Amino acid sequence: MTDGELLVEGDPELAAKCYPSGSKNEATAMCLCGSVEIKLKTDEPSVSGFCHCWACRRTHSAPLYQVLYTDNANIDPETGDKREGEFEITITKGFDLLKPGDPGPGNPNYESWDDNPNFGGIGRLFCSKCGVVMMNALYQRPHSIFNDTDEPVDFVSVFPATFTEKMNEFIESWQPQFHVHCESSILPFEAINDGLEKFATWPPPDED
Numbered sequence: 001m002t003d004g005e006l007l008v009e010g011d012p013e014l015a016a017k018c019y020p021s022g023s024k025n026e027a028t029a030m031c032l033c034g035s036v037e038i039k040l041k042t043d044e045p046s047v048s049g050f051c052h053c054w055a056c057r058r059t060h061s062a063p064l065y066q067v068l069y070t071d072n073a074n075i076d077p078e079t080g081d082k083r084e085g086e087f088e089i090t091i092t093k094g095f096d097l098l099k100p101g102d103p104g105p106g107n108p109n110y111e112s113w114d115d116n117p118n119f120g121g122i123g124r125l126f127c128s129k130c131g132v133v134m135m136n137a138l139y140q141r142p143h144s145i146f147n148d149t150d151e152p153v154d155f156v157s158v159f160p161a162t163f164t165e166k167m168n169e170f171i172e173s174w175q176p177q178f179h180v181h182c183e184s185s186i187l188p189f190e191a192i193n194d195g196l197e198k199f200a201t202w203p204p205p206d207e208d
């Protein structure tokens with residue numbers, strides 16, 4: 001199995017049936033205790049999909065997880081500082097309760113965001129009252145896998161599992177595009193017959 005290998009071909013017609021869309025472009029994410037609330041408003045998320053990697057599974061205590069990324073938020077992913085202005089992801093309640101988790105180094109698969117060649121940032125943020133993981137605050141390093149510019153690009157995300165709305169209420173661009181890191185799946189991912197492409201790791205970046 002090689003990096004970025006396509007393990008299961010996509011079937012766009014089936015995917016459209018499995019993931020019907022609606023008209024909303026705005027969601028509200030809420031933690032279990034209600035202290036943290038995050039709004040997502042965008043016409044075009046940068047990534048929408050499912051990840052099966054060990055780190056996402058363990059972080060969320062889930063057999064797989066679903067994520068929506070954008071490239072701007074009212075938190076600086078490098079420092080954790082609050083930003084003023086209009087953003088696609090806005091932490092509307094409990095900003096100061098959001099804390100990064102410690103991913104290791106007791107973990108045998110430990111790789112800090114400092115070591116990661118593609119991504120940096122403060123990482124996965126959880127509500128320090130109820131413990132629910134609410135967002136990823138990352139950035140793409142200059143000249144890395146998805147960023148061929150000289151500047152870092154913010155890479156921030158929220159999770160549909162915490163939304164107060166259902167996924168079929170949202171526009172087509174919000175619907176999941178693929179399953180990634182299927183090589184570390186604990187589920188028989190071939191049996192998830194949802195028409196989406198399933199990749200060993202990440203899909204290779206577009207050639208053009």
Ligand SMILES: [Zn+2]
Nearest residue numbers: 051052053056
């Ligand atoms: Zn993952």
Ligand SMILES: [Zn+2]
Nearest residue numbers: 031033127130
């Ligand atoms: Zn909470």
